[in-house]
Amino acid sequence: MAITFAQAQNALQNPLAFSGLTAQQQADVVTLLKNGVQGFSAPQRAFFANCWFTPTQAQIDAMNALLPPQTRLSARPIGGVLYLCSDILTDCMTVGSTYHAVLPILKDVPMQFSTVVADDVAAKQAAAIAARNLG
Amino acid sequence: MRVLAPKQFRSVISSGYHPIVMPAKVASVGADPDFTAWMAQVTGNLGTVNSGSQTIANTLIAGFKTDGTRTKIKQFWFGLGDFPAMPCCLWADLGSAILTNHNFVSGDWVETGSSGGLTGNAGNKYLDSGLSAAALTANSTSFGIYVHDSTTSFQTMGAEDGAGIPNTLEIHAPDTDSKMRSDQYDAFGGRATSPSTLSAPFALMLATRDSSSTHSMYQRGTLLTTSAGATGITLPAFNLFYFCTNQNGTPQSFSGQRLSCGLIGSGLSATDVSNIYTRIQAAQTSLTRNV
Numbered sequence: 001m002a003i004t005f006a007q008a009q010n011a012l013q014n015p016l017a018f019s020g021l022t023a024q025q026q027a028d029v030v031t032l033l034k035n036g037v038q039g040f041s042a043p044q045r046a047f048f049a050n051c052w053f054t055p056t057q058a059q060i061d062a063m064n065a066l067l068p069p070q071t072r073l074s075a076r077p078i079g080g081v082l083y084l085c086s087d088i089l090t091d092c093m094t095v096g097s098t099y100h101a102v103l104p105i106l107k108d109v110p111m112q113f114s115t116v117v118a119d120d121v122a123a124k125q126a127a128a129i130a131a132r133n134l135g
Numbered sequence: 136m137r138v139l140a141p142k143q144f145r146s147v148i149s150s151g152y153h154p155i156v157m158p159a160k161v162a163s164v165g166a167d168p169d170f171t172a173w174m175a176q177v178t179g180n181l182g183t184v185n186s187g188s189q190t191i192a193n194t195l196i197a198g199f200k201t202d203g204t205r206t207k208i209k210q211f212w213f214g215l216g217d218f219p220a221m222p223c224c225l226w227a228d229l230g231s232a233i234l235t236n237h238n239f240v241s242g243d244w245v246e247t248g249s250s251g252g253l254t255g256n257a258g259n260k261y262l263d264s265g266l267s268a269a270a271l272t273a274n275s276t277s278f279g280i281y282v283h284d285s286t287t288s289f290q291t292m293g294a295e296d297g298a299g300i301p302n303t304l305e306i307h308a309p310d311t312d313s314k315m316r317s318d319q320y321d322a323f324g325g326r327a328t329s330p331s332t333l334s335a336p337f338a339l340m341l342a343t344r345d346s347s348s349t350h351s352m353y354q355r356g357t358l359l360t361t362s363a364g365a366t367g368i369t370l371p372a373f374n375l376f377y378f379c380t381n382q383n384g385t386p387q388s389f390s391g392q393r394l395s396c397g398l399i400g401s402g403l404s405a406t407d408v409s410n411i412y413t414r415i416q417a418a419q420t421s422l423t424r425n426v
Contacts, residue, residue: 085258088240
């Protein structure tokens with residue numbers, strides 16, 4: 001059975017690995033993420049913009065070893081945790097798509113809804129503005 | 136014999152079918168050498184550009200050469216084609232011929248129309264020019280971007296080093312107060328700030344230093360302000376980034392803006408900037424993504 005936005009929203013309140021989903025659910029999550037980029041309501045887009053993978057640096061390194069040099073995955077470090085945007089999945093599922101090569105690793109990386117990155121962006125911007133105003 | 140385009144090849148490569156791959160059709164009559172080199176990068180990156188966009192690229196390159204600005208711009212990124220083609224620079228005398236994509240996905244890119252451009256996420260997506268600011272000539276630098284939207288929350292791009300008052304080549308386009316700022320080459324003493332707030336959408340925002348004492352900033356080819364700026368500051372030895380700034384080797388201050396073009400080069404005169412804006416705006420109009 002296809003999952004709804006609400007079900008995905010509920011599931012992603014806790015870390016889950018893509019590999020833990022059924023094939024149908026995996027397809028649905030990818031569709032939801034694509035629609036998160038284009039076509040969803042503002043709150044829904046905001047929700048998926050706040051869904052993040054939390055890979056280890058070893059996983060990031062392993063995935064980059066599988067990508068061509070002009071394509072890199074780079075996560076944002078916050079408090080010792082690395083955050084990688086979840087819409088990477090939208091270019092993973094088809095052979096030949098940009099990040100397809102990393103799917104065997106990415107599917108086991110935990111994914112979760114979190115506002116940690118958004119909060120960090122806001123804090124960094126505030127700090128930068130403060131520094132600018134001192135100049 | 137069935138002949139497949141590169142994208143088709145990718146879709147069947149695992150099926151056991153063995154096609155012959157032909158490069159994308161390239162305009163040959165009157166094609167500029169820069170155009171031909173760009174198409175080779177596109178094809179090598181498994182990208183596709185339709186014939187209309189190829190013509191736009193060729194015209195744009197020829198226009199820069201007619202104006203005498205081609206040699207002044209050391210790396211020129213103008214996004215065209217599909218997602219794999221998008222990061223290929225029309226030319227790159229310095230830096231990477233293909234900008235290194237960090238975390239962007241195909242859904243972030245729209246080639247044409249009112250939603251055209253590449254959209255950042257203000258979190259971890261950026262493009263690395265592969266061009267260290269230190270490779271440029273001090274007191275003869277330029278850095279510009281074409282902005283499609285009206286996002287105003289501290290959009291900082293470029294590179295800076297160290298702590299305290301860093302050596303910097305950055306553009307804040309725009310800043311939180313809807314003003315544009317440029318740092319070439321120290322963040323505070325040499326800063327140029329637009330005297331008033333700017334109207335969105337912002338289009339081409341470009342800053343240049345064409346002498347030790349002339350640091351100018353332009354929007355849509357029109358001069359906003361000139362700052363004498365501080366001298367004796369070195370260029371940071373870090374790659375310039377789009378969609379964020381390279382702060383001492385670490386990407387910081389990510390942007391959620393929508394961009395389609397960036398340029399890095401040597402010092403430009405007011406006439407150069409006007410000509411560059413006219414050429415870029417014409418190309419954007421042809422793609423119906425002009426603002």
